[in-house]
Amino acid sequence: xxxxxxxxxxxxxxxxxxxxxxxxxxxxxxxxxxxxxxxxxxxxxxxxxxxxxxxxxxxxxxxxxxxxxxxxxxxxxxxxxxxxxxxxxxxxxxx
Ligand code: SF4
Numbered sequence: 001x002x003x004x005x006x007x008x009x010x011x012x013x014x015x016x017x018x019x020x021x022x023x024x025x026x027x028x029x030x031x032x033x034x035x036x037x038x039x040x041x042x043x044x045x046x047x048x049x050x051x052x053x054x055x056x057x058x059x060x061x062x063x064x065x066x067x068x069x070x071x072x073x074x075x076x077x078x079x080x081x082x083x084x085x086x087x088x089x090x091x092x093x094x095x
Contacts, residue, residue, distance in 0.1 A: 020063070025073050040077045041094050049076035052083070052090040 033039055041049070053059050053072040060066050065075065068084040075081050076091070083090040 020071065022063075025063075025071055028071075028074055029077065034077055039079060041079050045094060046076055049083075049091045056085075056090060058085065 028034075040046070050072065053065065053076065054062070056065075058066045059072065063071055063073070065072050065084065068075070079094045082092045
């Protein structure tokens with residue numbers, strides 16, 4: 001199933017009308033909550049997380065985690081979030 005999703009280059013349930021651009025994600029990340037150090041990880045931790053996602057077979061279109069459906073550029077910002085792969089967690093929440 002996942003192989004088919006990669007081949008189609010999109011999520012099974014979403015058509016191209018639901019594709020999100022990098023510019024739209026940029027705008028999401030400009031929200032005040034993503035500037036709050038109590039909510040977001042450090043720049044170094046963020047880049048490390050994105051690097052791990054970038055090498056992960058569960059990443060679709062360099063953008064979406066197939067396990068949780070999140071845009072990794074958004075989910076990796078949160079201190080409270082962890083990689084959802086329970087059998088091979090790539091990154092964990094920060095205290
Ligand atoms: S959050 Fe975890 S499972 Fe999802 S793409 Fe990133 S490393 Fe892979």
